[in-house]
Amino acid sequence: MTSIAELTGSNVSAGRGAYNFAFLDEATKREVRRAILKGVALPGHQIPFGSREMPVARGWGTGGIQVTLSILGPDDCVKVIDQGADEGVNAWNIRRLITDTSGVATTVDSGEATIIQTRHRIPEAPLAEGQVLVLQVPMPEPLRMVEPSERKTREMHGQADYGRAWVHLYEDIVSRGEISHTTGYPVMVAGRYLLSPTPIPRWDIPKLNMADCIFLFGAGREKRIYVIPPHTRVEPIDFEDYPFYVEKFPDQRCAKCGAVDVYMNELVLESGEHVYTCSDSGYCDNRTAEAK
Amino acid sequence: METPWMLRVDGLGRRYGRGCARCLDTTGPGADTNSCAECGSIVACAALSFDLLPGETLGIVGESGSGKTTALRCLYMDEPATWGQAYLSSFDGGSRDYLQATLPERRELRSALMGLAYQQPAMGLNLQITAGGNIAERLLNVRVRRVSEIRDRAKYLLGRTEVPQDRMDDIPAHFSGGMQQRVQLAKVLANSPSVLLLDELTTGLDVSVQAGVLDLVRELQEQTGVAMVVVSHDLGVIRLLAGRTLVMKNGRVVESGLTDQVLEDPHHPYTQLLVASMT
DSSP states (O other), rough: OOOOHHHOOOOOOOOGGGBEEEEEESHHHHHHHHHOOOOSSTTTEEEOOOOOOSSTTTTSSSHHHHHHHHHOOTTTTEEETTTTTTTHHHHHHHHHHHHHHOOOEEEEETTTSSSEEEEEOOSSOOOOOTTTEEEEOOOTTTTTTTOOOOOHHHHHHHTTTTTHHHHHHHHHHHHSOOOOOOOOEEEEEETTEEEOOSOGGGGGGHHHHHHHHTEEEEEEETEEEEEOOOOOOOEEEEBTBBBOOOOOOOTOOOTTOOOSOOEEEEEEEETSOOOEEEEEHHHHHHHHHHHH | OOOOEEEEEEEEEEEEOOOOOOTTTBBBBBTBBBBTTTTTHHHHHHEEEEEOOTTTTEEEETTTTHHHHHHHHHHHHHHHSSSEEEEETGGGGGGOOOOSSHHHHHHHHIIEEEEOOOOOOHHHSEEEEEEEEHHHHHHTTTOOOOHHHHHHHHHHHHHHHHHHGGGSSGGGGOOOOHHHHHHHHHHTTTTTSSSEEEEEETTTTTTTHHHHHHHHHHHHHHHHHEEEEEESHHHHHHHHOOOOOEEETTTEEEEEEEEEHHHHHHHHHHHHHHHHOOO
């Protein structure tokens, strides 16, 4: 059978050598980095960029992958998590793409990583200055639920016209007795822009506020990049008499490492028993290893 | 310095189309048309000037297409005016043409200082969010951030406009037309605006509901002293609400004066026709 290499007349075998370092061409990386710099200058503002076709379906983390690949250097150490775990299929595939095309080191320890790519969680252990958290964003527009027109939402951001986002919360309280956003709870960044923090649970929202690390958000399908720089004020929107609160796991401890006061997954065993474990698998593994 | 008026309108006009130098000369009641003979542009209204005093109600009457609604929409900045200026005593002491204000200033002005009740409630309300939520929107726009405060205010306003309070958490899409109109009224009153613009408030409502809404408007004005511009093609409504009246035809004012005077002793042939056809 004829191989693809023969068909394309290329002598280069598949793998690292077939691609530029970190897959993307240098011009694309520059464009993405430029958008990131603009995002740093305007914390929380959505910067448009020309999202590239990636060898991953759009909506599966292409925005985050492009951000990670654009800032990646040969000395970086990368951690990729999906639903808090390093072992998810999506996490594996993204990690493989990154290492196959760049050869950088990977880790599951959030303390060791220089770049952490994630979608649903921010690691439990606080991140330090110099660390970069890259978030994959499915829906970058926090006003989409109240305004379908992109043109209008841009105007609303331009004028900080966020009254309707609060109307949405009000309606929620009226019909459900509380604010029902479970993930992607909208936040105000530096008192100026309303931002959608991607499907992270409420539990992780306070970690965005005045953090030592930088948060880069990439939306591949929607072609937007935005940034929460270090030491930036991030406040969830709420009412004085219905304040923001995080999920609670009363009287639960991790069945593996015994941790309390962490975000947990609930598992139903075959016996019908409900047990809780850390959602952040790297954190849990560290604790288990230390105990031994 | 405090101005004697709440709202001053000076030479307001709106043209649709590319326009030419002769638009104003070839349109109006004299020419009996709104469309320019030269370029075909439509002059919806032009050269509209008046002062609205505190607590006063100014009526604007005229047939369909006379430019009444366009004038209100320009004053509420739903669309840009082609000509003229407008001043609000509550905006920079009336020193600055508010039609030229910055976008955030205009938004503030529309939510806090003025209110426009549209002829079709669907334009002033979001029918898919609750009646209370519609009122909340105006309060949230001026940064009220307590749910209990919003609900108290909404309850009070719906009570005042005679919307059953147990319907507060229902969506207006499920309300009758008259109820929607009253919810809209409650919404525009939410921030106690200093100027209220009412566009054909009672058109399309059945007569008993009409009477209720008109009573309500009169009562609210007595209590709050809000200044109002009431647009209607129904002279009965104008007679009941307005102290002073402008009569518009083909986009221009053809007659103005005290309402009683205009209705009892109409001078312009068009006003005479209007009054005659009333009985």
